[in-house]
Amino acid sequence: MIFDDITAIGYEGQGSKNPLAFKYYKADEIVLGRTMADWTRFAAAYWHTLGADGTDMFGWGTMQRPWSTVSDPMDKAKVKVDASFDI
Numbered sequence: 418m419i420f421d422d423i424t425a426i427g428y429e430g431q432g433s434k435n436p437l438a439f440k441y442y443k444a445d446e447i448v449l450g451r452t453m454a455d456w457t458r459f460a461a462a463y464w465h466t467l468g469a470d471g472t473d474m475f476g477w478g479t480m481q482r483p484w485s486t487v488s489d490p491m492d493k494a495k496v497k498v499d500a501s502f503d504i
Contacts, residue, residue: 419483419500461504467497 429438444454470478470485484496 418503419496420503461501463501466504467501 428443431440446453471480472478484493487493
């Protein structure tokens with residue numbers, strides 16, 4: 418898989434110094450009769466998340482993706498699809 422070295426991001430509370438931790442989002446906490454997971458469904462825009470390279474008005478792309486060096490368009494698409502399911 419593409420993102421095997423990344424562990425699941427968990428809740429650590431407001432006092433956490435971990436930049437990759439939820440400070441307020443606790444998936445199983447009940448708010449107004451529903452869990453936070455039910456209230457706040459996460460989503461990612463396929464093109465922007467996996468297709469963009471970080472280019473903006475200030476300069477060249479800054480995101481190095483594992484599929485950036487794949488030259489065959491179909492092979493590149495397959496790697497990006499695998500990455501999307503991995504996310």
